[in-house]
Amino acid sequence: MHLNYLANIGRYIPEVILVLLMVGLIILEATYKEDEKNRKYIFIATLVGLVATLGALIANMSGKAEAIFSNSIIIDQFSTLIKMVMVLGTLAAIYLSRFSKDIYESLKTEFAIMAVGILIGGFLLASANNMLTFYLGIETLSILSYVMAALKKNDQRSSEAGLKYALYGGISAGLMLFGMSHIFGVLGTIQFAGVAKMIPTLTSAQLAILMPSFVLLFAGIGYKIASVPFHMWSPDVYEGSPTPVTTFFAIVPKLAGIAALIRITAVFFVVDSPMKIGWIGLLIVISALTMTVGNVTAIGQKSVKRMLAYSSISHAGIMLAGIVVINDVGIRSVVFYGITYLFMTLVAFYITSIVQDKYGNDHFDRFSGLIYRYPFMAVMMAVVMFSLTGLPPLAGFVAKYNIISSLINSKNYALAIVLGLNSVVSAYYYLKIVRLMTLKPQESNEEIEGFGFLNQMVIVSMTVPVFVLGIFWETIMNLAAGAKLFIQ
């Protein structure tokens, strides 16, 4: 048994690096003197650590999929790819925090520490193969998130965001734990595969008892990915948190939740059973609701961050639609969607963050006439808005197209149409930003300090994939298709 652990540790290097990085950062933060130079070193150390993690993940990608640590963790191509996307998101969020004015200078290191901690939770969640690891992942993710949301200590809204997040999170974690213990009580196993094996053997009375506990289980994940009706916290938290934190929240916990949901759905509901019909039905309804509520509410927003929060709710709904089709095609389309979502979200938040730093708020009007001051950045923002809408030849279109296509392939015409119509609704508010940037006169002649050359290059380098993935998407599609789930 002990030997097994050591033998397996080779596949667990990314997580080990992250843990070492986090511990190292805590020690550094506690011992070094607080000044700009030391902060810079810590920043560089964080980036190096994350890049090393990325490298270890890439190395893991080619290895064979296996279950490690007594079958509690799965290392497969699917989880590795999702982890890579999460690492990229974390890297970008930490980079953004470096020059953002939204986070107190002295807390930037803490932000990095917590981001790495949340990332560890996300890794656990994406790899979890039993309910205990799953719960551990969700809680690691959540507890640090609560603190992170309240990072602006003196700001009332940030504290409110943190508390709101904690309250909602506590309740949903409790519900989920109750659901899990119920499943364990009925079936006597915490292994996902064990549960899956038992489901077809149950009588209909047992199924009736078990179904509510699955709904409770969904509540825990639904809360993490902010799906309706567990989405209430998300706009407040997104708006109240500092922008780098929001950027981070929009990507890492969401993708981790999606990954966990994919695994649960794929493992539990392989065979057709009344249970599967119920679960898929639940997903269909929730997906349609999430998209629609997210989009319709986004229309009336005045704050760009809040609008992006609602839009990210609707994007989670779209990814849920892909999970409804729980086969290779469906999973592939969701993974692809996750990759494109990463780039689009990052560009949108980067530009919002810089504009917000300049004016002190992120009201829509602050974007007026951006094209006259920063034509290049305004064009990038417009590209990303069109991509989020789902216009070809941009990545957002291909991503949506693939989800629609997998839905139609599995004869879910109604959900495909709902998804399509939602794109039309979303076009309205994405266009609003484009309209403000290009059609309105500029608000003032002041230059925005934040758009340095390096930042502009970073933003451009994140927009390039939005174009490339829209036209030459075969490679990434193959990568996403290669990200197979390993079930044991």
Place this chain on the structure above:
Amino acid sequence: MAGSNLLSWILWMPMLGVLGVLILPKDKTTMIKGWALINTIITFILTVVLYSKFDTNQAGMQEAFNVAIPWISQFNIFYRLGVDGISLPMVILTGLLFMLCILSSWTQIKKSIKAYFALLLLLQSTVFGVFFALDFFLFYVYWEVMLIPMFFLIGVWGGENREYAAVKFFLYTFFGSILMLVGIVALYFATNQSVDSFNILALSGGKFSQLSVSLFGTTVSFSKIFFVFMFIGFAIKVPVFPFHTWLPHAHVQAPTAISVILAGVLLKMGTYGFLRIAFPIFPESAKYFSTAIAWLGLINVIYGALCAMAQTDVKKLIAYSSVSHMGFVMLGLAAMTVQGVNGAVLQMFNHGTSTAMMFFMIGILYERSHHRWIVKPDGSRGYGGLYTQLPVYSIIFIIGMFASMGLPGLSGFISEALIFLGIYERFTTITVLALFGLLIGAAYLLWMFKRMFFGDVNPEVKEYEDMTKLEVLYMAPLCVAVILFGIWPSPILNVMKASVGQLVSLLATF
């Protein structure tokens, strides 16, 4: 230049133009305009070359020009281009109108010149893409990308209410395309994701008449439901009543050149979609719904004409006249006879030239008067006595107006006559009613003409100059076109007859 690359050249030439415009410095406006003009002239010459090499006896796609290069081979998406007798007139029209639009924008556009010409050329490329694409995915990409330049062209350079118009245009078209996308994907899976699953030609021929789908718990015919989806997608573009409400806004707010492109080319993309996609792929449903399409066409004709009659803004009047004239195209399509469909395709071309003339003329007048009221909101006359003050302008306006009205000897007459010939036997009642549309058409145009050109000379009008040489220069090709094709339509009819005949015989088998 090898014949097989000609289509790619035409398609990418405007993109080369975009690149050039982007490289040129912002303040060298004359260079930008000159580059754009040269670019569109070359493109137009290429379309004429295409016409000269066209084999009129060959039905369907011209084999000499076909292009098929794998794009995303895993999903059988191809860069597949082709041209036949139905798309060729549209391609030539596109080449011609964009060239004239550059000339018309020469003096009329005053702000952000670089961006304007870049977007205009981008628009041209996407329009060619729609008319050439034979791969469904490629078609959809071009169909959608076109929205982006249009959104900015209306939104930035338009009139007072431009933002509303731009957003409305965008959302309407986007809504239609989404339904179309669902149809495209459904077809892709109905043909088992084979190599030809996105091939528009391979999908044609009524292969889906037996399939059915389950939608919202009821089983419906695959062919019917997706025909309706595609129909809505294209109908919004035409626009067919009741999807026409975006059109008056977009037309009135858009700058002159964009109104010309919108009425001259973009509306035809809707009817082109019927001819290339909806009808050949679902012929049985096209037949099934043909009576409904004919009635919708009739509503377009009558309702558009009546709306036009009520307008006091001359640009809005012409915009509604487009609704009415596109109704004739719908009637011709619904007839599904050789004369009817030939008439419809010819009307697509002829309406493109005549309505472009009208919009250009209104733009020229607007440059002088800075308003477009026939009757101002306070009840006074907007114009009056133009005929005595601006003789050259009046002559050209008369030619455009009569062509639009369908006076014998000018282009509109032949296409409308063919449509009526084609539709009479199948839908006699509709034919008789549609003839009243012609009558109303004559009425609103002549009434407009009377109020603007005759009567006492309005003091304001005395200060207007007559047309400049540049304006005469870009109106001249259109004058020639409406007169020439009014007397001698065979250059266009010859090109289309083989392809139209093939389509009609396909429809006749169902």
